[in-house]
Amino acid sequence: MSQPSRGPGEFFSFKDRYRILHLSWLAFFVTFIVWFNHAPLMAAIRDTFRLSNEQVGAILILNVALTIPARILVGMLVDRLGPRTSFSAILAASGVLCLAFAASTSFEMLAVTRFLLGLSGAGFVVGIRMISEWFPARQMGLAQGIYAGLGNFGSAAAAVLMPALAALLASYASWRAAVALTGVIALVYGAVYYLTVTDTPKGATYFKPQKSGAMEVTSIGDMALYALVQLPIYASLGVLAWQLGFGKLRLLSEAATIVAWLVLAGLYAWQAAQIWRVNRDVVRQPVPPLHRYRFAQVAILCLMYFVSFGGELAVVSMLPLYVKDTFQLSLQDAGIVAGCFAGTAFVTRPIGGWMSDRIGRKPALLMVLVGMVAGYCAMAFMDASRGLAFALPAMLLTSIFVNSANGTVYAVLPIIKRRLTGQIAGLAGAYGNVGSVLFLLVFSVGGASALFLSIAACAGATLVLVLAFFREPEGAIAEVMPDGAVMMISVR
Structure with missing residues (x-):
């Protein structure tokens, strides 16, 4: 290292x-x-x-x-x-x-x-x-x-x-x-x-969570926020059950769909109980400042990935057919045009991470969010009258900010709490899929312009949250060695 x-x-x-x-x-x-x-x-x-x-x-x-x-x-x-x-x-x-x-x-x-x-x-x-x-x-x-x-x-x-x-x-x-x-x-x-491969470089310690079943948090407020953050995950699964039951597919009976919702409600209750079991000690005895981390950082980055990757998945799903119908293109040409939206990830996701390393985590997050708001607003005005001369630059520039945003999120997540990195990354990754489900629901109800504007609005709200509440990890992460000694891992 x-x-x-x-x-x-x-x-x-x-x-x-x-x-x-x-x-x-x-x-x-x-x-x-x-x-x-x-x-x-x-x-x-x-x-x-x-x-x-x-x-x-x-x-x-x-x-x-x-x-x-x-x-x-x-x-x-x-x-x-x-x-x-x-x-x-x-x-x-x-x-x-x-x-x-x-x-x-x-x-x-x-x-x-x-x-x-x-x-x-x-x-x-x-x-x-x-x-x-x-x-x-x-x-x-x-x-x-x-x-x-x-x-x-x-x-x-x-x-x-x-x-x-x-x-x-x-x-x-x-x-x-x-x-x-x-x-x-x-x-x-x-x-x-x-x-x-090996899990760590030779001689390094692999830090593991002290408890299993839920993520460890370090304050009562963070415990409540953690339970709240779980809700959209179960809600998105409920939407998928609705699509298979009451929605267009209708492959589940009404009774089976209701049973699925009840199971999801039960699972959420069980998860809330696990959050309490793992973290109830923070109610009786506050965690020393050295070992605290801010769960608000995790929640904001989950919302960020909800907007960036979730929005991207939704747009990639609908864009080929939308482009074909709007600009009267062949199926092959529409695929090529729509492909420019996801095609920049190969380069721009590393650029987003590199930018975080160079200018700071928070400035990079703010920069890409501003770009996403502007880009998706521009895409909402794409139509046949403006033609591909307007649509192509709008899609390309938006995709640059979107894929860079994905890179900025995962530039921050691994430096919040080392032993919880997998759980933090998993929660944020799940939010990306949650975003795709809910944004595609918006598309099915309101069409393409509603989809683009809803993503822009969520990006704008996330921008406000980052400005007001996000604080960059600073100093070092404190982790406890097997022999009880405290190791400080630099986040710079």
Whole structure:
């Protein structure tokens, strides 16, 4: 951890901490290929099983449903077991589930395995903790940005590679073979990752949470805020249940949908009880100032990711068809035009992290939020009369700020409380999926302009919260060594 930095060019090295970075983003890349390997093959899958439009829609929803709670659970897992074991286990489980999906013989089997494959989307959280163990705070933003930017590219790679693989295999069940191949790759790379990485540099301590079941907080007020932050997560799952029941899909009966809501309410009550069990000692005995952290920082960054990544997922989902219909483009041309919105992540997410390292965490957050507000307001005015000459720059500039914002969030999260990094990253990651669900609900009700303006309004509200309440982590994080000694980890 104390190795001297020789500049950004170091990140192209495959030695020491940079080897861990590259092995980790590749693990993330593989999990995202597995997570999205069905999407470009849905036409072939639909034809094989003669699926209705409602059944296709159900599979697409089920693919993201488990990811919301899974990111929180995986955050707890990685803090307890370490990233090496956690990432290897997720890769192995994803590989087995991929093989099961490829071998499906009914819609029910497709649906169950696709739902369980939402676990793959939680792999992202593991690498956040791994990178935080290997990189100092002064390089944290750029390292996390490279990890996330390259790893996220797995979804784009799936869109290109899966149809090519299916065409290359050229048989009746070619989609099955293509999906199964990605499962085998995940299984193999899970073993490779386990054998080639370590959780920490040699001689460093891996700090674990003192309790399990919920995140540790350090004040009564933070405990109440933590319980409040959980509510939107269960609400978004309730929206997904509504879409499968009372919504357009109607694949669940009214009774089953109500039961699902009651289960979610029970789970929230159980989670609130866990928050109390883990943190009730702060009521009787205040936590010493040295060991406190501000949960408000976590809550604000969750809202930030809700707006940035959640908004991005919603826009990427609707933009190709919107562009095609608005500007009367072919399906291929519309895909190319819409692709510019997500296509900048490869470069701009690392830039957002680098900017946080260079100018400070709070200034970087404020800068990208201002850009998002302006960008989404501009996109709300896209229409046929203004043409692509207005729409293309508006989309491109907005995407630069959006993807940079994703990088700025994960430049801050790992330097709040080391032993809780996985849980903090998992909570924020879940909020990204929550944002996509709720913003797409706005789109389904109010259309494209309502979607863009709602994201702009949420970004504006987050901007106010950052200005008023966000304080950069400063000084050092205090963690307790196994022998009881206190270790101070610099956040500069």
